[in-house]
Amino acid sequence: xxxxSCLGSAPSMAIYxxxxxxxxxxxxPALSQVSEFxxxxxxxxxxxxxxxxxxxxxxxxxxxxxGNSVSIQNPxxxxxxxxxxxxxxxxxxxxxxxxxxxxxxxxxxxRATFQYGxxxxxxxxxxxxxxLDATKWSTVTITxxxxxxxxxxxxxxxxxxxxxxxxxxSTGSPFISTLELxxxxxxxYATDFEGDFFLKVAARVNFGAPTKDAMRYPDDPYDRIxxxxxxxxxxxxxxxxxxxxxxxxxxxxxxxxxEYPPVKVMQTxxxxxxxxxxxxxxxxxxxxxARAYAYFAExxxxxxYETRKFKLTQPYFPDYSNxxxxxxxxxxGSYSLYEPSYMNVSxxxxxxxxxxKTRDSTRGPLLNALEISKYLxxxxxxxxxxxxxxxxxxxxxxxxxxxxxxxDPCIPTHWEWxxxxxxxxxxxxxxxxSGKNLKGxxxxxxxxxxxxxxxxxxxxxxxGSIPDISNxxxxxxxxxxxxxxxxxxxxxxxxxxxxxxxxxQNNSLTGTIPPTLLTGKVIINYxxxxxxxKEAKKKMHFKLVLGISIGILAALLLLLLGSLVYLLHHRRKxxxxxxxxxxSSFRASAKxxxxxxVSRGWHLTEDGISYxxxxxxxxxxxxxxxxxxxRGSFGTVYYGQMEDGKEVAVKIMADSCTNLNQQFVTEVALxxxxxxxxxxxxxxxxxxxxxxILIYEYMHNGTLRDHIHGLLIKNHADLFPLxxxxxxxxxxxxxxx
Ligand SMILES: *[C@@H]1O[C@H](CO)[C@@H](O)[C@H](O)[C@H]1NC(C)=O
Ligand SMILES: *[C@@H]1O[C@H](CO)[C@@H](O)[C@H](O)[C@H]1NC(C)=O
Ligand SMILES: *[C@@H]1O[C@H](CO)[C@@H](O)[C@H](O)[C@H]1NC(C)=O
Ligand SMILES: *[C@@H]1O[C@H](CO)[C@@H](O)[C@H](O)[C@H]1NC(C)=O
Ligand SMILES: *[C@@H]1O[C@H](CO)[C@@H](O)[C@H](O)[C@H]1NC(C)=O
Ligand SMILES: *[C@@H]1O[C@H](CO)[C@@H](O)[C@H](O)[C@H]1NC(C)=O
Numbered sequence: 001x002x003x004x005s006c007l008g009s010a011p012s013m014a015i016y017x018x019x020x021x022x023x024x025x026x027x028x029p030a031l032s033q034v035s036e037f038x039x040x041x042x043x044x045x046x047x048x049x050x051x052x053x054x055x056x057x058x059x060x061x062x063x064x065x066x067g068n069s070v071s072i073q074n075p076x077x078x079x080x081x082x083x084x085x086x087x088x089x090x091x092x093x094x095x096x097x098x099x100x101x102x103x104x105x106x107x108x109x110x111r112a113t114f115q116y117g118x119x120x121x122x123x124x125x126x127x128x129x130x131x132l133d134a135t136k137w138s139t140v141t142i143t144x145x146x147x148x149x150x151x152x153x154x155x156x157x158x159x160x161x162x163x164x165x166x167x168x169x170s171t172g173s174p175f176i177s178t179l180e181l182x183x184x185x186x187x188x189y190a191t192d193f194e195g196d197f198f199l200k201v202a203a204r205v206n207f208g209a210p211t212k213d214a215m216r217y218p219d220d221p222y223d224r225i226x227x228x229x230x231x232x233x234x235x236x237x238x239x240x241x242x243x244x245x246x247x248x249x250x251x252x253x254x255x256x257x258x259e260y261p262p263v264k265v266m267q268t269x270x271x272x273x274x275x276x277x278x279x280x281x282x283x284x285x286x287x288x289x290a291r292a293y294a295y296f297a298e299x300x301x302x303x304x305y306e307t308r309k310f311k312l313t314q315p316y317f318p319d320y321s322n323x324x325x326x327x328x329x330x331x332x333g334s335y336s337l338y339e340p341s342y343m344n345v346s347x348x349x350x351x352x353x354x355x356x357k358t359r360d361s362t363r364g365p366l367l368n369a370l371e372i373s374k375y376l377x378x379x380x381x382x383x384x385x386x387x388x389x390x391x392x393x394x395x396x397x398x399x400x401x402x403x404x405x406x407x408d409p410c411i412p413t414h415w416e417w418x419x420x421x422x423x424x425x426x427x428x429x430x431x432x433x434s435g436k437n438l439k440g441x442x443x444x445x446x447x448x449x450x451x452x453x454x455x456x457x458x459x460x461x462x463x464g465s466i467p468d469i470s471n472x473x474x475x476x477x478x479x480x481x482x483x484x485x486x487x488x489x490x491x492x493x494x495x496x497x498x499x500x501x502x503x504x505q506n507n508s509l510t511g512t513i514p515p516t517l518l519t520g521k522v523i524i525n526y527x528x529x530x531x532x533x534k535e536a537k538k539k540m541h542f543k544l545v546l547g548i549s550i551g552i553l554a555a556l557l558l559l560l561l562g563s564l565v566y567l568l569h570h571r572r573k574x575x576x577x578x579x580x581x582x583x584s585s586f587r588a589s590a591k592x593x594x595x596x597x598v599s600r601g602w603h604l605t606e607d608g609i610s611y612x613x614x615x616x617x618x619x620x621x622x623x624x625x626x627x628x629x630x631r632g633s634f635g636t637v638y639y640g641q642m643e644d645g646k647e648v649a650v651k652i653m654a655d656s657c658t659n660l661n662q663q664f665v666t667e668v669a670l671x672x673x674x675x676x677x678x679x680x681x682x683x684x685x686x687x688x689x690x691x692x693i694l695i696y697e698y699m700h701n702g703t704l705r706d707h708i709h710g711l712l713i714k715n716h717a718d719l720f721p722l723x724x725x726x727x728x729x730x731x732x733x734x735x736x737x
Contacts, residue, residue: 037223038100038181043069043086050080053217057081060179066096070175072117076148082115087175088166095131095167095413096174097406100181102157107189109182109224112164114149114175116142126172131165133158134379134411134426135198138285140174147233148177150225152201154184154373156194163407182223188259191291191343191375199291199373202283205229205237206261207367208246208268220262226369229270235282239352243274243364249299254336261369266297266337272364278314278354286349288374292342295369296327298334302363310365314354317345324358327366337368347372380425382410385448390418392443393433402436419454427451434479435459442467442480450474458482458503466490466509477501481525489513489532494522504529613684613695617642622650639698647698648683652691 037055041048044059057080061069067088075082088096102108112130125142130151138151155162166174189199206215209228217223229237246268253266260266270277283290298308309326320342331338351372355365381387387409394403402417409428410420419430428449434456441464442457452472458479465487469475475496481503488511493499495516501523510531517524518534526532619625621640629649630637638650684695 036183037217038179039081040098040179041081041084042176042179043067043084044081045069045084048080055217055223057178060086060098063098064096067175070117072115074117074146076115076146081178082148085115085117085175085177087173088169090169090173092168092170093413095165095405095407097163097165098179099161099163099406100179101161102159102181103183104157104159107154107156107184107187107194108162109152109154109180109184109222110162110164111150111152111178111180111182111225112137112176113151113178113180114140114142115147115177116145116175118145124171126169126174128169128172128174129167129412131163131167131407131412132198133163134381134408135376136379136412137198137200137376142172152204152225153376154189154199154201156190158378165407165412167412180223184222184259186258193344193375196378197375198378200285200376201371201373202286202290203227203281203370203372205370206265206268207270207369208248210248210268215262215265219264222259224261226261226265235280235350237279237281239278239280241272241274241276241278241354243272244277245271245273247271247300247366249335251299251335253297253299254332255297256337260337260339261295261371266295266368267299269297269299269366269368271300271366272355272357275357275364276313276354277310277356277365277367278352280350280352283347283349283351283372283374285374286347286351288347289344290347290375291371291373292345292347293339293371294342294367295371296325296331296338296340296366297336297368298327298331298366299368300363300366302328302334306362307360308363308366309358309361310355311358312353313356314352315345315347317342320345325355325365344375379411381408382420382426382428386428386451389443389445389449390415390428390431392445393431393438396438396440396443397436400436402433421451423451429474430454430456432456433460438462440464442485444468447471453477453498455479466504470496473497475499479503480507482506485509487511489517489526493517504532613686613693615686615691615693618650618686618693618695621648625650625652640695646683649696649698651694651696653694 039055039057040060040063041057042060042064044057045061047056047058049056064086067086069084070087071084072082088094100110110132116126125145127139127141129139130137132153132155137153140149140151142149164179166176168174191197191199204224204226205228206226207229209215209226209230212228212230214228215226220226231237247270248268250267253263255261255263255266272278294312300308302308307326308328309324311324312321320340323340325338325340327338328334330340355367357364390409397403402415405415408426409415409418410426414420417432418428419432420426421429429451430453431449432454435458438457438460440462442462444467446452446455447468448471450471451474453474454477455469455472455475456477456479458481460483462480462483462485464485466480466485466489468490469478470490470492473496476498477500479501482505485504485507487509489504489509491514493502494514499522502517503525505525506528508531509526509529512533512535513524513526515535618640621642622638623640625638627639628636629639636652638652640648640650642648683697686693686695
């Protein structure tokens with residue numbers, strides 16, 4: 001059964017269709033291969049059967065709604081499928097794609113053909129690009145209106161369907177005449193490289209052909225096109241050696257069980273009666289590495305003492321050229337196919353090839369057929385996860401043109417509503433679906449589109465809450481205004497490191513706005529959300545708190561500078577000391593009395609040492625947090641006593657910010673090195689089981705200082721996800737220096 005799905009890429013018209021081409025049951029068994037063929041008559045207005053071949057052609061009118069059907073004068077062979085072509089708009093930003101259903105990992109021949117017909121009143125012949133998925137297949141350059149330009153690709157299907165796309169016209173309007181899909185059953189075209197390379201067919205020639213007509217279905221059950229060597233065109237099989245004759249036989253040829261050339265192709269050949277057989281032909285898009293197969297079958301009756309032995313003399317490949325071809329001996333006797341498998345050879349744009357007989361051979365070289373394909377590197381398609389997200393959006397509006405642009409979202413041209421990064425595989429960096437009348441919830445899949453920088457969903461009717469986008473660390477701009485979104489504003493928005501513009505006005509959001517979103521770092525518009533408000537208390541004190549904390553931070557800076565100077569001085573002294581006492585270790589020079597439990601990479605500094613103190617040690621010291629000595633908005637403070645009797649105040653940070661990071665830890669470390677009469681020395685720190693605990697020296701009369709310090713720490717914690725406030729930044733900078 002042939003199954004075709006299609007996506008028209010017209011923005012103006014939407015199509016999305018699947019249809020069964022033929023049912024296996026209706027086709028006589030002899031033609032069963034045909035049932036798997038897909039033959040699309042592009043621009044054709046009716047379905048029709050080719051009476052000579054029995055091939056069933058379907059019009060693409062249900063597959064492609066963009067472009068016009070244009071009738072052609074002098075169609076090739078007066079064939080129905082060449083009577084009309086499909087012309088696409090001249091828009092270099094658009095691609096027009098046919099989606100062909102495939103079975104993953106099965107091998108196929110895909111063929112696109114182009115016959116332009118007469119130039120008519122167009123002023124230039126078309127020139128445009130052909131793509132298979134994201135891989136550039138060919139540039140189609142029409143120079144002869146009557147010629148049928150054939151592009152063939154042999155692939156192992158990378159997925160459940162492939163896209164054949166036409167795009168990027170540089171002159172004229174792009175068009176297509178036919179599109180054909182022919183499955184293979186066997187392994188003839190298996191290569192070591194098929195996971196990474198398609199095989200772009202460069203030449204397939206039937207030597208000694210009876211007429212100029214190409215040999216194809218039904219002679220070839222796989223409908224390959226075997227060009228006749230009688231065809232005359234520029235740079236195609238020129239420079240034939242003297243004494244070349246054409247031979248044929250009516251005897252059956254054993255062609256083996258793989259997809260070897262059909263018997264009819266093998267029944268004819270050319271022979272270089274003067275000892276050499278040579279030709280020259282141009283190979284489009286070469287030089288390249290190629291799979292170049294020569295097919296031989298002895299179809300002359302050789303006398304008892306006659307031999308036919310020859311070598312490939314040109315091009316010269318050491319591995320191949322030194323081997324003597326003796327068809328009867330190498331193969332399976334006369335009238336039997338032999339093929340030496342030139343699996344990977346490097347060929348030039350102008351291929352001159354020659355076979356020459358060996359001295360002891362009585363007959364000249366013989367050649368029945370040739371097939372040369374270029375290894376074409378498969379280009380990466382847009383990241384799978386990103387495509388999943390885009391598909392979730394498309395499914396919200398299955399009928400709209402924007403949801404039915406075919407092919408890959410990014411290559412060769414990107415869909416109208418997305419922008420792509422330049423990476424390989426491409427990633428989506430922007431989604432613009434403003435005012436598309438979208439309903440329902442914003443697809444939760446959005447969580448996975450990690451490289452997204454801009455999200456424009458404003459002016460739709462999205463309902464539900466804002467989905468989890470905590471993963472979108474690259475998000476800079478988000479427009480969700482004028483929807484019907486409900487629920488609260490997620491706290492983590494404040495910690496998205498690149499978020500710079502947030503528009504959520506005119507929705508039905510509720511709750512409080514995380515205060516860090518209101519510090520000026522993010523351009524935020526949240527009007528017309530009746531249930532959404534700022535944090536009332538904090539707002540009142542905010543300026544005061546900010547003022548105090550800036551003041552304290554400024555003081556801290558001075559102190560820090562001072563202590564840095566001191567530190568440098570002290571360290572120099574220490575180094576001198578150390579060099580003087582060879583046996584002394586680093587640990588010995590630190591103050592052991594303050595070391596409780598070092599379980600992490602923690603800085604040891606000569607003054608104001610903070611240590612990582614394990615939660616169990618803290619539980620021990622505070623007797624499981626039994627004595628509460630204070631409480632502030634920053635958290636609860638407990639009394640404790642360390643192993644060595646040192647009295648401590650233990651603060652459990654009541655901070656909703658759950659993504660603890662090392663940066664904060666380092667900041668605390670920095671604070672701990674600062675001594676000031678208004679500050680209680682920080683002696684330890686713990687971060688376990690989502691708990692963040694600070695351990696201070698206990699001060700019996702420390703209420704005031706404790707208060708100020710608590711305020712500082714509290715603000716510090718609040719500022720933590722927002723590294724733009726001046727104090728914080730300065731601290732960071734100083735730390736780095
Ligand atoms: C051609 O055949 C297909 C199914 O095989 C059908 O869906 C389509 O409508 C037909 N087109 C025309 C123009 O009859
Ligand atoms: C390929 O396989 C299909 C069934 O899978 C069969 O119908 C068809 O005849 C085969 N083709 C050839 C050329 O053997
Ligand atoms: C086959 O070869 C004979 C000569 O051996 C020739 O007369 C005949 O025309 C050839 N037939 C074809 C179809 O080329
Ligand atoms: C072919 O051979 C060349 C050199 O021998 C190698 O670099 C290349 O990877 C091979 N395969 C293809 C598909 O080019
Ligand atoms: C050789 O050819 C004969 C038919 O001529 C065929 O039956 C046989 O399987 C072939 N043997 C091999 C090894 O290809
Ligand atoms: C608010 O959003 C609705 C759609 O949800 C829209 O029709 C309306 O124009 C918007 N109002 C303003 C003031 O933007």
